Every structure is written in C-alpha cells, then in structure tokens.
Amino acid sequence: MSIEQEPRPTEAGNGPPTMADVGRVAGVSAMTVSRALKGNSYIARGTFERIMAAVDQLGYVLDQSAGTLSSRRSGFIAAIVPSIDNSNFADTARGITDALAQTSMQLLLGYTNYSVEREEELIESMLRRRPEGIILTGGEHTSRARSMLANAGIPVIETWDVPENPINAVVGFSNADAMEALVDTLVPQGYSRFGFIIGTEASDARGRQRHIGFDRALLRHGMSSHRVVSVESTPMRMAHGAEAIRQLLRNFPDTDIAICVGDLPAFGAMMECRRMGLSVPGDIAIAGFGDYEIASVSEPGITTVNVDSYGIGARAAGQMIAMLEKRSTAATIKTSYHVLLRGST
Amino acid sequence: MSIEQEPRPTEAGNGPPTMADVGRVAGVSAMTVSRALKGNSYIARGTFERIMAAVDQLGYVLDQSAGTLSSRRSGFIAAIVPSIDNSNFADTARGITDALAQTSMQLLLGYTNYSVEREEELIESMLRRRPEGIILTGGEHTSRARSMLANAGIPVIETWDVPENPINAVVGFSNADAMEALVDTLVPQGYSRFGFIIGTEASDARGRQRHIGFDRALLRHGMSSHRVVSVESTPMRMAHGAEAIRQLLRNFPDTDIAICVGDLPAFGAMMECRRMGLSVPGDIAIAGFGDYEIASVSEPGITTVNVDSYGIGARAAGQMIAMLEKRSTAATIKTSYHVLLRGST
DNA sequence: CTGTTAGCGCATTCAG
DNA sequence: CTGAATGCGCTAACAG
Numbered sequence: 001m002s003i004e005q006e007p008r009p010t011e012a013g014n015g016p017p018t019m020a021d022v023g024r025v026a027g028v029s030a031m032t033v034s035r036a037l038k039g040n041s042y043i044a045r046g047t048f049e050r051i052m053a054a055v056d057q058l059g060y061v062l063d064q065s066a067g068t069l070s071s072r073r074s075g076f077i078a079a080i081v082p083s084i085d086n087s088n089f090a091d092t093a094r095g096i097t098d099a100l101a102q103t104s105m106q107l108l109l110g111y112t113n114y115s116v117e118r119e120e121e122l123i124e125s126m127l128r129r130r131p132e133g134i135i136l137t138g139g140e141h142t143s144r145a146r147s148m149l150a151n152a153g154i155p156v157i158e159t160w161d162v163p164e165n166p167i168n169a170v171v172g173f174s175n176a177d178a179m180e181a182l183v184d185t186l187v188p189q190g191y192s193r194f195g196f197i198i199g200t201e202a203s204d205a206r207g208r209q210r211h212i213g214f215d216r217a218l219l220r221h222g223m224s225s226h227r228v229v230s231v232e233s234t235p236m237r238m239a240h241g242a243e244a245i246r247q248l249l250r251n252f253p254d255t256d257i258a259i260c261v262g263d264l265p266a267f268g269a270m271m272e273c274r275r276m277g278l279s280v281p282g283d284i285a286i287a288g289f290g291d292y293e294i295a296s297v298s299e300p301g302i303t304t305v306n307v308d309s310y311g312i313g314a315r316a317a318g319q320m321i322a323m324l325e326k327r328s329t330a331a332t333i334k335t336s337y338h339v340l341l342r343g344s345t
Numbered sequence: 346m347s348i349e350q351e352p353r354p355t356e357a358g359n360g361p362p363t364m365a366d367v368g369r370v371a372g373v374s375a376m377t378v379s380r381a382l383k384g385n386s387y388i389a390r391g392t393f394e395r396i397m398a399a400v401d402q403l404g405y406v407l408d409q410s411a412g413t414l415s416s417r418r419s420g421f422i423a424a425i426v427p428s429i430d431n432s433n434f435a436d437t438a439r440g441i442t443d444a445l446a447q448t449s450m451q452l453l454l455g456y457t458n459y460s461v462e463r464e465e466e467l468i469e470s471m472l473r474r475r476p477e478g479i480i481l482t483g484g485e486h487t488s489r490a491r492s493m494l495a496n497a498g499i500p501v502i503e504t505w506d507v508p509e510n511p512i513n514a515v516v517g518f519s520n521a522d523a524m525e526a527l528v529d530t531l532v533p534q535g536y537s538r539f540g541f542i543i544g545t546e547a548s549d550a551r552g553r554q555r556h557i558g559f560d561r562a563l564l565r566h567g568m569s570s571h572r573v574v575s576v577e578s579t580p581m582r583m584a585h586g587a588e589a590i591r592q593l594l595r596n597f598p599d600t601d602i603a604i605c606v607g608d609l610p611a612f613g614a615m616m617e618c619r620r621m622g623l624s625v626p627g628d629i630a631i632a633g634f635g636d637y638e639i640a641s642v643s644e645p646g647i648t649t650v651n652v653d654s655y656g657i658g659a660r661a662a663g664q665m666i667a668m669l670e671k672r673s674t675a676a677t678i679k680t681s682y683h684v685l686l687r688g689s690t
Numbered sequence: 691c692t693g694t695t696a697g698c699g700c701a702t703t704c705a706g
Numbered sequence: 707c708t709g710a711a712t713g714c715g716c717t718a719a720c721a722g
Contacts, residue, residue: 059496151404195659
C-alpha cells in the first residue's frame, strides 16, 4: 500500500462542494468527475460508481455558471410572453417545454404584462444570461430591443403574429385574417349590425390586428363597422366584457351581434346580458376569439376561433432546434386556425 | 501627445464583446467598466460617458455567468408553482415579482404540473444556477429534493400550505381550515346533504387538505360526508366539474349542495346543471374554492373562499428579502382567507 | 477616482 | 480511459 494524498478537509472554506471536492473523495481528478457527470464519455465502471457515491455523499450540485462560462453554452432558450395567466400563452409555453424535452435545453420563461418597455428590460436581463435562442410574442419591439437581439447573434423567433419585418424566423398566423374568417362565417347566418369590443389597442398588437380584420370583412360585405367600444384595459378580463357590452348596447342599441377581442370578455358580456334579462343569442349574439376552455364549457357555448396555441409553441421550439443545429435558417411557419360555431350565435 | 496602445481589433475572434473590449474603446480598464455598469461606485463624469458610449457602440451586454461565478451572487430567486395556467398561482408569481422589484433580484419561475418528481428535477436544475433563495408551493417534496434543498444553504420558503415539518420559512394558510369555514357558513343556510367533488387526491396536496376540512366540518355538525366523487384529473378543469356533477347526482340523488375543490370545476358543474335543466341554487346549490374571476362574473355568482393569492407571493418575497438580509430567520406567516357567499348557494 | 492581481468552478484541448 | 494545463469574463480585494 502506498501512502495516499490526504484529502483536504472539505468543510474548510465552506460554500457548496466543487468538482475538485468530489474528485478528492472519489480519488480522481475534477476532469474525470466532469466527464462522468456529463455522461457522454467512457469512464471505467468502478470509477463512475465511486464518483456517483461521492456526489451523493457530498450533496454535490453542478455549478452551471461556471460550466456556461467555460463551454460558452448556457443550455437554455428564453421565451417571452405577454402574460402567464392566460391559457393560450400558457399552452404555448407548454408546447415549447414539451418540444425542448427531447433536447438537453431548458426553457426560461418571462412575461411582459403587455408592455414593450417591460419586454425590452426582460430581453436585456435574459441576454445577460446568454440564452442560445429566444422566442418572442408578436412583432412589436422597441428599437433598442431590436438592436440588442441583432447583436446577440442567436436565433430569434417571433410568434403569434406574422410581422411585416421579421427579425428572423416566425411561427404564427394573421390575426386579421382569422377575425375576417369569423365574420365571414357569421354574415351568412343573417347578422348585419356587428359590434366590436376591444381593450386598449395601443398595448395589444394582436387585438389591433383583429380589429383590422373586423373592419376589412365588414367593408367587403358592404356593412358598417362603426359599432365599436373600447375600454381601457389590456388584457381584457371577463369583467371588462361586462362593462363593454352595456356601453355597446347604450351607444348602438340596434347591434345584433357583438364580437369580442377574446373569449374572456365575451363570456363576461354574455353573463351581463343575462343579468340585464337579455337572451343570448335571441336578443343579441356574442362571439369571442381564442377558444379558451370557457367557450366550450359555458352554456350556451361561445362561438370563437381556435388558434392552436400549443402548436405555436411546439413548432417554434422545433424551428429553434433546427436553427441551432444549422438545419434551417429563418423560416416563416403559418399555423392554422378555425372558426367554431356554438350556441352563442 | 504620447503614443497610445493600439486598440486590438475587436472583431478579431468574434463572439460578443467583453468588458475589456469596452474598456479598450473607452480608454479605461475592464475594472472601471465593471464599476460604471454596476452604478454604485464613483466614476469621473467624463469617464462614465465614454464608457456608456462604448457600450452603445459595441452593443455590449454584460455576461452574468461570469459575474455570478466571480461574485458568488446569482441575482435571482427561484419560484416553483404547480401550474402557470391558473390565475391563483399566476397572482402569487405577480406578488413575488412586484415585491422583488424593489431589490435588484429577479424571479426565475418554473412549474411542475402537479408532479413531485417534476418538482425534484426542477429544483435540481434551478439549484445548478445557484439561486439566492427558493420559493416552493406546498410542503410535499421527494426526499432527494429535501436533501438538495438542505445542502444548498439558501433560504427556502414553502407557500400555500402550512406543512407539519417545514423546511425553513412558511407563508400560507390551512386549506383544511378554510374549507371548514366554508362548510360552517353554509350549514346555517339550511343545507344538510353535502356532496364533495375532487380530482386525483394523490397529486393535489391542497385538494386533499380541503377534503379533510370538509370531513371534519360535517363530522362536527353531525352530518354525513360520504357523498364524494373523485374524477381522475389534476388539476380539475371546468369540464371535469361537469362530468363530476353528473356522477354525483347519479350516485347521490339527494345531494342538496355540491362543494367543489376549486371554482373552475364548480363553474363547469353549474353549467352542466343548466344543461340538465336543473336550477342553481333552486334544485342544487354549488360552491367552489379560490375566488377566481369567473366566480364573481358568472351569473349566478359562485360562493367560494378567497385566499389572497397575490399576498402569498408578496409576503413570501418580503420574507425572502428579510432572510437574505439576515433580518429574519425561519418564520411561519399565516395568510388570510374569507368565505364569499354568492348566488350559487 | 482608477488600475493590478488573482481566482471564481468548470470544460476544452492536448497528452498520455 | 484519465490527467494537467489553461482560460472563459467578470469582480473582490488591495494599492495607489
């Protein structure tokens, strides 16, 4: 037996144990520990087991900041959505997470509360952590955000919209077209005096697009698109829909159908109609957008547009993976939508 | 004029510019750039402006992995919630974000889909990035998760529950007590044949607690608590409530009030009753839990328990800040709840 | 007010 | 299959 080097007491200068500590316990170098933990190198069976035992014994957890610095790979992609408390965007996040699961990449999620300024801050703080790619919602960004993204030299994917001047790749659909499709489906049902309910347009790019689609469709059908109520709020919650329908019916009592920018305000509007003693769709019809769960569960069900929120996330992540593997460059992927007629119209 | 050192061409080996690059352009050392960017050191006015100009010119973005490694401070706290598509937990996240805004700390949010195994993975991957503190939902964790948390040596706050054996600090309330309070309020209204609707209990610790509170209250009132329907799902969505109420009325047709584990299934149940031609609360009363927006907007409104979701987040973050500043050690903070009677009962 | 030195913990690269 | 040397980009600590 030879004299072995005395393991330096691990508890000396505390702080979490390092690879060197693990190596000392397992009788190997830090480098071998690194390889064992990564899992893609050949390590002798016994060595591997000693290392794992040492890891358990010390409660070792890899320090990823050091790894990122050294390997120049952070192992995560960033995604920014307007709101997290919105099942559509939550579905998109789930789509991203699921698609990323087949890689070793993780998702870092942030939300902007529908503010481009907040988006700019968020982009900056995420870029500081060196994501390998970034997925954004929509095509509206501050100019500083745009230049930071350009400088970052990583794939950027804009989703949920089809911007005129994409930064890089796009996975989304035209919210204007989708709203047009909804109106086009409803006109043949005999409605002719369409109202539109929307929140603060300045802070909701997709709502604005839907409004454009609404105008375009009615113009095409030779109908008037002046019955519009806008309440101060982004996003519109259920209660805002209730408030808006009152205003709509006060300002334009002849309205025979109210299209809401989303299903949540549509539901609020429908409940308010019931409170006012109006029947839906007998006295007034109501439609929403987004196919949230409430649209199918409520009685009557709410006519709406399904927009494949999950698919947007899944396909964005797929495209991201392809770009990171250099299998693809900037592409524009259009996702599907379809009108769902239910009892509210 | 002296000969100045030739700035090395920045574009040489590409990759993002470093502080040294910025310093070279501004004619100072990297250290001065670091101080200027941090903002809490005295820097000569002119120097500061040259540095900022260089930062803009190069599009420099701080590399936080390097900063974390060097300073041993990551600048973020981790929070883990069961689901992100749930306005209660989203409110908690908002509370944390808002409270953290007064510090330089950021929030890194993760979600488990109600799986403790997924929580364990998430805790591990978050600890790799060395959060300065971690906020969890509930008191149930795998034993490996517990030991990782113990080893991490950072403040841990468990929320939304009052665990028997807290890891560290707690900010929450007793879900059992809150449910008892609901039943105690309803009994005097004349209801006596209570049904209970819940999802998969194994994966929903808070639902289980509510069930316990339900049993306890009925026992105390000398009533039977056998009218229970459990459907396979966590979390319960609206549609599960619809399915469950059918089953409840089939199995226990004499039920005069159905308590649901949450407002979402309560709403689904209420809509299903309407579809079946039953009036709420005339033929059967319905109550939920959580005071989601739908509970106040729907017609009739849903009787429920408000649980201060936002406050849980805000106070957890406040406690976290206090612990990080050594102003506090492990504390247990109880948050409030109150029963809201509405039209559904 | 600014610079120098050193080292954070890991992974790349090369050597065996 | 394993180890040694080196440096990733930044900041703590000290010196001026």
